[in-house]
Amino acid sequence: MPTEKQFLAEYRNSDHPSPSVTVDLVIFTVQDADLKVLLIRRLSHPFQGRLALPGGFVRVGDAYDDQGEDVSAAARRELEEETGLPASEVYLEQLYTFGEAGRDPRKRVISVAHYALIRPDLAPMVTARGDASNAQWHSLSLLAEGEQTLDLPADPLAFDHAHILWTALFRIRGKIDYAPIAFDLVPATFTLPELRAVYEAIKGESYDPSNFRRRFKRMIEDGTIEQAPGKRVGGVGRPARVYRFLRP
Amino acid sequence: MPTEKQFLAEYRNSDHPSPSVTVDLVIFTVQDADLKVLLIRRLSHPFQGRLALPGGFVRVGDAYDDQGEDVSAAARRELEEETGLPASEVYLEQLYTFGEAGRDPRKRVISVAHYALIRPDLAPMVTARGDASNAQWHSLSLLAEGEQTLDLPADPLAFDHAHILWTALFRIRGKIDYAPIAFDLVPATFTLPELRAVYEAIKGESYDPSNFRRRFKRMIEDGTIEQAPGKRVGGVGRPARVYRFLRP
């Protein structure tokens, strides 16, 4: 009976074929009360010319003492490569793993999809970079209203990315009701109307301003958000108070 | 510029090393008001002799026209192999993908964890089979009370399986509040006290029988559950009415 050490020393990889594993990213932001997602235009086959989610391969090592990068690290790395933003400034979470055979016509690819939330003050930096990233923000407002499929007939997404995008939208719609993810879609200081616009963009429905206010009045009493100095000036109408989210 | 067809014809797999992909299963049942999970005793290295979650490799094909089985199909297959039950009788859902480098000391393995819910009338069949499956039900009642780590010091689980198990428990604790998963943990006909025992086992807290009853009175009015003929006889005390869940 070998010891565990001996077993590992003699272990050889089996000869079964292995899949490739990728991470795909559904990167959201809210600009002008409008939910947007970052998509790239594919330059090569397959699905050449189609819009697609940003993503890439998980780097795998075959050395005994280096198995490569964590899947979560691959997601962070891709996020930084695609947006130019440090992952520390972005909310990033694993979404779901899409592992249907044939979802990539080239070979067996299993995708661990993630979603990310970009604050609107950082969103313009993503598309204003000089480098070769051809990523653009695309509005989801048309889709959110009709609850239709996310495949616009005129411009369907590559691979199963419409399915992934729909899954991500469904996830944040559910999660915003019980987790403070809306604060990752407003600037560090924000007004209650701005926060409400995030909820309305994600849920695709309007909220009563008064009742929405009351909902966050409790968070002020809790100490989860606090009033910040200054007001939002410049627009028409009464300026709104400014708040800051205190991450627990 | 090649067409997509030409591109695919000329496509060759890159020479990057690929990971192995497995599915691991967190299989729950509730017996005698007690949440239980199905674990196997590992017979070989690594972690020989330790308890572990059932699981296995996703079968991957390298032929152009056969990329192997879907990840979800692999989970169903493993579920049937480990339990002997048809997957159609079991609730099965993807949980999370665990892709940390080094989580398997042999080589890079990415695990797409799933969880399953077995009705208590089927649970005895899982462990009463003649074949070589050395799976056993293990109670989680000790762990649920103290909210401690799931690694019992005396018998820690193999790999990162304690982490996976904790993630699954956390998931069903949240999901039972808004999805009808409790009905997958009672027989086809059940009493309200039986259903309440499932909630109490999963949440690790007790429910007021009266308020719990009111909560499901609405489902009777909705038509999501209906009264079934007969009563639960045999025990002491007043026999309880029997209900049936009408899957929407």
Place this chain on the structure above:
DNA sequence: TAAATAGTGTCTATGAGACATTATGTA
């Protein structure tokens, strides 16, 4: 001053927690 938007107050319906009370079976 008018328009626009921010913020407050109030009425009501619904649902949950706590707990007393009644009903129906078995030993």
Place this chain on the structure above:
DNA sequence: TACATAATGTCTCATAGACACTATTTA
């Protein structure tokens, strides 16, 4: 009949929806 458990009823409080009203800014 005593006991155990199922089922019902009630009181109270917290919260959400609807909506009327007040406050503060700009044009």
